[in-house]
Amino acid sequence: TGNVTLDGGFTNTASCTSAITYIDGDEGILRYRGYPIEQLAKQSTFLETSYLLIYGTLPTTSELEDFEDRIRDHTMLHEDLKGFFGGFPRDAHPMPVLSSAVSALSTFYQDSLDPFDPDQVEISTIRLLAKLPTIAAYAYKKSIGQPFLYPDNRLSLVENFLRMTFGVPATDYEVDPDIVKAVDLLLILHADHEQNCSTSTVRLVGSSHANLFASVSAGINALFGPLHGGANQAVLEMLERIQSAEYSTDEFMKKVKDKEDGVRLMGFGHRVYKNYDPRAAIIKDTAHSILEKTGGGDELLEIAMRLEEIALADDYFVERKLYPNVDFYTGLIYKSMGFPTRMFTVLFALGRLPGWIAQWREMIEDPTTKIGRPRQVYTGEGERDYVALTDR
Ligand code: CMC
Numbered sequence: 343t344g345n346v347t348l349d350g351g352f353t354n355t356a357s358c359t360s361a362i363t364y365i366d367g368d369e370g371i372l373r374y375r376g377y378p379i380e381q382l383a384k385q386s387t388f389l390e391t392s393y394l395l396i397y398g399t400l401p402t403t404s405e406l407e408d409f410e411d412r413i414r415d416h417t418m419l420h421e422d423l424k425g426f427f428g429g430f431p432r433d434a435h436p437m438p439v440l441s442s443a444v445s446a447l448s449t450f451y452q453d454s455l456d457p458f459d460p461d462q463v464e465i466s467t468i469r470l471l472a473k474l475p476t477i478a479a480y481a482y483k484k485s486i487g488q489p490f491l492y493p494d495n496r497l498s499l500v501e502n503f504l505r506m507t508f509g510v511p512a513t514d515y516e517v518d519p520d521i522v523k524a525v526d527l528l529l530i531l532h533a534d535h536e537q538n539c540s541t542s543t544v545r546l547v548g549s550s551h552a553n554l555f556a557s558v559s560a561g562i563n564a565l566f567g568p569l570h571g572g573a574n575q576a577v578l579e580m581l582e583r584i585q586s587a588e589y590s591t592d593e594f595m596k597k598v599k600d601k602e603d604g605v606r607l608m609g610f611g612h613r614v615y616k617n618y619d620p621r622a623a624i625i626k627d628t629a630h631s632i633l634e635k636t637g638g639g640d641e642l643l644e645i646a647m648r649l650e651e652i653a654l655a656d657d658y659f660v661e662r663k664l665y666p667n668v669d670f671y672t673g674l675i676y677k678s679m680g681f682p683t684r685m686f687t688v689l690f691a692l693g694r695l696p697g698w699i700a701q702w703r704e705m706i707e708d709p710t711t712k713i714g715r716p717r718q719v720y721t722g723e724g725e726r727d728y729v730a731l732t733d734r
Contacts, residue, residue: 370617392696416472417493436481479506532693578673609670
């Protein structure tokens with residue numbers, strides 16, 4: 343196999359250069375295009391941050407207005423695309439519904455198939471940002487048997503998403519500005535995280551010159567897994583099992599440390615952060631204020647904080663540098679807002695979308711990009727002769 347180095351899981355292999363997101367895992371630092379995540383969380387909006395990630399600079403007022411207007415023009419789904427939702431079983435998980443619908447965008451927009459046509463890339467970018475919240479809301483509506491609502495383009499992206507998710511026809515839906523702000527903040531915090539599993543997937547698929555929709559659809563599927571985006575759902579299920587007294591906090595932590603049945607403290611640990619995940623620190627604060635407002639999930643929050651307290655003082659976690667990650671507190675917030683557990687990873691996908699797009703565009707615009715094609719270390723049989731079926 344020649345000069346090949348084995349690095350399963352790519353723990354020490356950079357697959358690309360990138361100017362988008364900087365992480366210092368030892369110090370717990372995260373920056374998008376140089377701007378600290380704490381400043382963006384406090385002062386930016388999700389669409390402004392999306393612009394920053396995709397185009398590299400903070401927009402001027404007119405640039406931002408233009409960007410928001412263009413997105414607003416594309417929030418509706420083609421009526422035929424709506425038909426897709428009827429084809430899935432009622433109890434389908436919304437993540438595969440989401441990735442299927444995004445994959446299908448390539449069939450509705452055939453002006454998306456040339457990744458080297460900047461106009462096609464630009465309109466596909468806008469369509470994705472505009473339509474993913476609509477697709478996500480419809481996946482949810484389908485699962486509870488309620489009619490789809492058309493987007494109301496007088497509303498902002500997040501307001502629209504909340505209305506299409508929780509509203510019903512012919513009834514006013516009061517969008518709570520505090521909830522809108524909290525969702526917007528959570529989306530900012532999820533917007534990019536350099537070469538994580540789903541983003542690497544988007545780049546790898548795109549490196550074959552597959553279009554943006556196909557690549558992002560693959561990224562959504564990668565995000566579905568419980569070790570990645572699916573962790574926010576897994577965290578809540580874990581907290582609920584402890585709440586229902588299936589086992590106590592201490593019993594649970596013992597299972598984790600004994601690695602019984604591969605049980606992990608979900609929402610803890612990270613490949614890159616060997617310190618407190620800066621996103622988790624911001625989210626923990628938000629969890630308190632939102633739960634105060636919505637008045638739900640206090641007991642689960644207490645369980646989560648107890649688990650964190652035990653873990654941060656326990657040798658097992660200290661030695662391995664395991665800290666809460668972005669997923670540890672998000673589920674509690676989503677639940678208190680009324681989202682069912684199955685929608686948590688969908689919310690992660692809505693947030694990560696601008697990052698996937700920015701990384702795909704950076705990859706396709708880089709003339710040095712080659713098709714992603716890892717090598718392997720072969721461990722199978724040496725050459726042997728075929729044995730006829732009758733002789734085996
Ligand atoms: N609970 C208990 N032990 C853990 C945990 C955990 N959550 N995470 C890692 N460890 C242990 C692991 O067993 C191993 O121990 P040992 O050295 O004795 O074999 C050591 O810590 C190193 O773990 P690893 O699996 O080699 O680390 P990794 O970099 O391959 O995995 C991870 C990173 C995030 C997949 C892992 O920490 C994990 O499974 N965490 C729980 C799932 C989770 O919260 N995922 C969300 C990640 S952040 C957002 C996202 O990407 O979606």
